[in-house]
Amino acid sequence: MTSSGLSVSIDTSVAHPARRYDYWLDGKDDFAADRESADAIEKIYPHIRTSARQNRMFLQRAVRYLVEQAGIRQFLDVGTGLPAAGNTHQVAQSIAPQCRIVYVDNDPLVMVHARALLTSSAQGRTAYIEADLREPQTILADETLTGALDLAQPIAVLLVAVLHFLPDDSAAGAAVKSLVDAMAPGSYLVVSHATDDLMDHGSIEALTAAGHVGKTDTTLRGKARGRGVLRRTGDGRAGIADRQRMAA
Numbered sequence: 001m002t003s004s005g006l007s008v009s010i011d012t013s014v015a016h017p018a019r020r021y022d023y024w025l026d027g028k029d030d031f032a033a034d035r036e037s038a039d040a041i042e043k044i045y046p047h048i049r050t051s052a053r054q055n056r057m058f059l060q061r062a063v064r065y066l067v068e069q070a071g072i073r074q075f076l077d078v079g080t081g082l083p084a085a086g087n088t089h090q091v092a093q094s095i096a097p098q099c100r101i102v103y104v105d106n107d108p109l110v111m112v113h114a115r116a117l118l119t120s121s122a123q124g125r126t127a128y129i130e131a132d133l134r135e136p137q138t139i140l141a142d143e144t145l146t147g148a149l150d151l152a153q154p155i156a157v158l159l160v161a162v163l164h165f166l167p168d169d170s171a172a173g174a175a176v177k178s179l180v181d182a183m184a185p186g187s188y189l190v191v192s193h194a195t196d197d198l199m200d201h202g203s204i205e206a207l208t209a210a211g212h213v214g215k216t217d218t219t220l221r222g223k224a225r226g227r228g229v230l231r232r233t234g235d236g237r238a239g240i241a242d243r244q245r246m247a248a
């Protein structure tokens, strides 16, 4: 039974990114394996909780900008995460209640919580698809998506802290490209990604070693490698910045 009283069949013996992230954000929907994995990463990278919180703030700033400044009213949020404070639809609909949001995640627990807790404003809409980013065409063809979003109008695609769970650069680039290609002119792509650019050599080696014994499944990409993944979208304007150097 989860903290929201919902029953769902999940394997709690294996750490999962959503529940580990929940732990770093002081949430309540994580299990022993998630905490063990999260603690192992925190030991090597002590700033991880700050990073998780900063990432969350980046997501909220980006959504706010898109609604207020760019006039976006539709969002495709892939890699939703367990509901936490300030989810995409809450930020968007607090500014424009008619905003429509489709959430996509491959973790069944996330989807159960999302359906229960991520409820829309009366004027807008929220919808949920349990699917994998590695199969973008499945996401795009899902009737839940086509029923909630108008693909002929601009959409903001959010890939916030999710691309680093796709270790293969070609597959990651292809997934981004498929989503971007399906969007109308005037659409936006928002990406945040774990990087090793600002880590010392010892930490990178320790995290890589942890990966080899199954403690982490995150593929760190520096700016150059990340740019390579995004370049496949054919958009030379993609800007990449270090979170530490961005305004809070």
Ligand SMILES: C[S@@+](CC[C@H](N)C(=O)[O-])C[C@H]1O[C@@H](n2cnc3c(N)ncnc32)[C@H](O)[C@@H]1O
Pocket: 017, 018, 021, 055, 056, 059, 078, 079, 080, 081, 082, 104, 105, 106, 107, 110, 131, 132, 133, 134, 159, 160, 161, 162, 165
């Ligand atoms: C670190 S959380 C990020 C949550 C939220 N986007 C944020 O930034 O606050 C990553 C989420 O991506 C999901 N995820 C990981 N790999 C995925 C994949 N291949 N397809 C869809 N979702 C995935 C995990 O289940 C988790 O909920």
